[in-house]
Amino acid sequence: MTELNRTVAVAPMLDWTDRHCRYFHRLISPQTLLYTEMITAPAILRGDRKKVLDFSAAENPVALQLGGSDPQALAECARIAEDLGYQEINLNVGCPSDRVQKGRFGACLMKEPELVADCIDAMQNATVLPVTVKSRIGVDDQEGYDQFRHFIDAVAAAGCNTFIVHARKAWLQGLSPKQNRTVPELKYDYVYRLKKERPELTIQINGGINDVAAVESHLQQTDGVMIGRAVWNAPWLLYDIDTFLQRADVNKNRDTVLSAYQAYCEEMLLGSVNLHWMIRPILGLFHGLPGNKKWKSYLVTESPRRPKDVSVITEARAFVHTIDTNPNRHKETTEGVL
Ligand SMILES: Cc1cc2nc3c(=O)[nH]c(=O)nc-3n(C[C@H](O)[C@H](O)[C@H](O)COP(=O)(O)O)c2cc1C
Numbered sequence: 001m002t003e004l005n006r007t008v009a010v011a012p013m014l015d016w017t018d019r020h021c022r023y024f025h026r027l028i029s030p031q032t033l034l035y036t037e038m039i040t041a042p043a044i045l046r047g048d049r050k051k052v053l054d055f056s057a058a059e060n061p062v063a064l065q066l067g068g069s070d071p072q073a074l075a076e077c078a079r080i081a082e083d084l085g086y087q088e089i090n091l092n093v094g095c096p097s098d099r100v101q102k103g104r105f106g107a108c109l110m111k112e113p114e115l116v117a118d119c120i121d122a123m124q125n126a127t128v129l130p131v132t133v134k135s136r137i138g139v140d141d142q143e144g145y146d147q148f149r150h151f152i153d154a155v156a157a158a159g160c161n162t163f164i165v166h167a168r169k170a171w172l173q174g175l176s177p178k179q180n181r182t183v184p185e186l187k188y189d190y191v192y193r194l195k196k197e198r199p200e201l202t203i204q205i206n207g208g209i210n211d212v213a214a215v216e217s218h219l220q221q222t223d224g225v226m227i228g229r230a231v232w233n234a235p236w237l238l239y240d241i242d243t244f245l246q247r248a249d250v251n252k253n254r255d256t257v258l259s260a261y262q263a264y265c266e267e268m269l270l271g272s273v274n275l276h277w278m279i280r281p282i283l284g285l286f287h288g289l290p291g292n293k294k295w296k297s298y299l300v301t302e303s304p305r306r307p308k309d310v311s312v313i314t315e316a317r318a319f320v321h322t323i324d325t326n327p328n329r330h331k332e333t334t335e336g337v338l
Pocket residue numbers: 011012013014015016037038065092093094095134166181206207208209226227228229230
């Protein structure tokens with residue numbers, strides 16, 4: 001099955017894919033590529049570097065997503081990231097927020113392919129890590145496929161050979177970042193066509209991929225899939241995808257993952273972080289199962305009251321009426337009995 005070598009990634013999501021979320025996703029799936037939230041070059045070079053970049057080697061493989069457009073500053077960040085053990089550097093050319101536009105980075109860089117090429121060139125000279133780009137298919141009045149391919153070609157000419165494409169354009173005026181993730185229509189055919197016309201490039205697709213069937217279908221046409229909101233809402237999807245890719249650990253289930261995450265929380269709670277921050281990525285763990293609603297509401301109400309008490313998670317778990325939540329394991333057991 002050719003899909004086995006394809007990349008599956010969890011999308012960078014500001015305020016969501018922090019180190020705790022990544023640690024949790026890694027417990028579910030050993031091979032899925034994980035991304036940091038977008039971190040701007042000035043935040044790394046002039047801010048609290050430890051705070052923004054600190055992560056655990058157990059989260060790897062992790063790609064650091066950078067926001068910026070100053071080639072030398074980005075190159076310096078790439079060097080720092082390599083020293084810290086990140087495994088890929090990704091440049092954000094997709095974020096449409098006003099703040100990001102004022103800083104002349106994110107999606108507005110779709111209009112400046114030469115500048116993006118300079119950034120890639122500088123970063124590649126500074127690190128041995130792969131340097132990749134996450135882009136849109138266009139911005140504002142960039143309607144056609146040709147402009148999109150022109151952008152990709154210009155950046156590829158600087159040596160970038162991996163592109164993750166959020167398959168909708170962004171409206172830089174008038175739509176919020178949230179609307180820019182739903183309003184402009186998805187055009188998967190642009191990404192498929194790009195892969196056909198530029199087979200030498202690694203092309204991964206992003207946007208609206210919500211289940212295993214969609215993953216399977218996109219992997220027929222591209223080199224990888226990146227999933228954002230669907231994983232946040234139902235993180236066990238990562239396990240289902242691993243099952244489809246024939247790489248899931250059959251001894252794993254939601255409970256084994258949860259106990260490992262609880263142990264991690266206990267350790268983290270010794271520092272300054274509080275439980276209510278760390279429960280956010282696990283809220284969707286029992287998505288679709290009986291008791292899910294109570295599990296979530298107990299965690300949300302109880303964790304701020306008892307910010308250092310990890311047993312809140314055990315108490316919440318009691319609301320979910322399922323013993324072994326791994327369908328593969330169940331199947332195995334049944335087959336074993338038969
Ligand atoms: C809360 C949130 C924060 C996001 N932050 C980033 C970000 O920091 N960098 C980025 O490239 N995209 C960001 N995105 C966009 C996602 O990476 C992804 O491209 C988008 O959600 C479409 O994928 P999906 O339909 O699978 O969610 C964010 C999306 C969400 C929902």
